[in-house]
Amino acid sequence: MTFLSWLFPKLPEGATGLMNLGNTCYLNSVLQCLSHTEYLTEFALQYKLPYYIKGDQQRHYTESVAESMIQVIQQIYSAQSTISPKEFLITFRAYNKSFCNGEQKDAAEFLMLLITKVDSDLRNQTYSVPPPSVISADYVQSFVDYSLKNRSIITQIMGGMIHTHLECSFCKASNDFSEPFTIIQLPIQIMFSTNNCKMPYITLYDCLESFMQSSHVCSVCFKLQTPYRTFVATPPILVFQLLRFKQTEKGSEKDTTRVFYPLRDLVVSGVKYELYSQIIHYGKINSGHYTANCVINGEWFAFNDGSVDKIENANVMNSSAYLLFYKRTETPK
Template identity: 30%
Template structure:
């Protein structure tokens, strides 16, 4: 039985057929310091639902002619994915036409300077989302308070308000919802806020000694705050959790740190999980829908002065891993995926059957126990959220700039 591939059956239409040739293994030519772009494009090309959205031309019915760029970016992105999935594995394609459109949308990518892959991902998702946003005319943001509602209902109403303005296949895949709560130590009043997020930026804690044993944090932070009810200036307990888990969870390992005028790169090894990453302990309520499997990694090797981006991707067809180094694509073992070069981790929400399985002792024992466990890192970012912003796409500016959002004021 041959593997599945996409073949051109008529102009701009693709059908799924059987073939002995494994598709999706086409490289991207480096146009000059564009490895950051190639790495992200390969990760997104192996995002199954996004790939199908482009290859099956589902995006055509969502094209928003009111968009600032008049759908040029989404169209070129879809064409590029179609080339990647219909070209021969020993070929490479040029992303030059796509680059023209992304630098029209985000002028910071004009030219051939080295760029940050995470920033590129955010601008790209922001641009794709805006061009297939199902909302043609955004309503004014509501100022009505929802504090009188129970948390679950407040969460649903906040999510409804968000989707009244931002509703696309892109946001369907990548956007989740974060919950933050603030409890006053004087009067006991607890206020909650809910905010959307597109990815999670995880600070990498610096090791303080060999063999240090780390314990899961309590996901709470004591801060000096003024209570909005009793107006007392006191210490309040701030807690963070995830209210709604996205289908595609992108974890950004913050390897670049700034100290005074010098930027350095952290090469700390993060022993992240490849399968069954269970995040239910970070859920804001009882949840059986928070088990993820890794399918792509964007890697950065080198220093802040100069480096190179590659991608490790798991084929949505064959489930085999390959290394994408610009135009060169080679098979690889899953045992080589973890490295100190890992920069962006792409996880897909597991199927309902896999998500409903309880996490038993045997499964927990199989979790990696590296020097820095991903669970600790995710807990760390939930605790220190007040200081490290969750970064989400914001389209208020003309150029689609990305703004760092902190917690909504309580």
């Protein structure tokens, strides 16, 4: 090993930075996490983009937001240096004008808009992906019907379903319904010790429990009730958003409570998952910065716009984690 190779080690395939085009760290972070989502990456790398011939060169072009995203993923895995997502940004802004003002945006909002559009663009284009883990056979037909009507690579890898049973303790009305999801929004429930002092941290399991038990309004008497929720099916890729940004009497505020989350062996309804990507939000609600951490070949790398650095596992756990991407490692026996 030469001194230069030691000083500037060669990064693995996929460890490519994205240029910041002016308050686009939210976009770069989301694209990095999606680019390191196993099945989506495989789908994108084998996707044949349309092209035209100019002179003796073949040049690709894109016809949708989905194809623009796919082009970025292909460039991330073929480039030798930082790339610009300018064409993708132009295409996305043409689809959603609210992103044209050049202001900082919420990464979770952008992720939801992006995967919803990609799901629509790639409807009926599927890939060989392991099926979801069926948790509740009683309600699985609802998920089957939903999946058949909404077939795409997005629903294949990120689509799950939760069933809610509500029995009102006031009017005795009961209601059952199932809802699909691609991102689970988790409230950060503040924990208290036995002496009623506020604790500085909670766990991801606490947040998940709070979500599953969150109140629901009775459709008959309109009073709040605690429903019984259960997963019908969990997807190969499970994405959590920690709801750090809240509206209070003082306006919008960021919840800085530390949430402990497992890197491995997260168990959701008997299904095991491990963390492979995350988005971090630093700073205040209106003047912060987004970065991403992603796994490549079993090692963690930090993506800060155009900068990419290897990090140790001990540095992955971050008190400012905002979006957590987990992949399934084991299904119930």
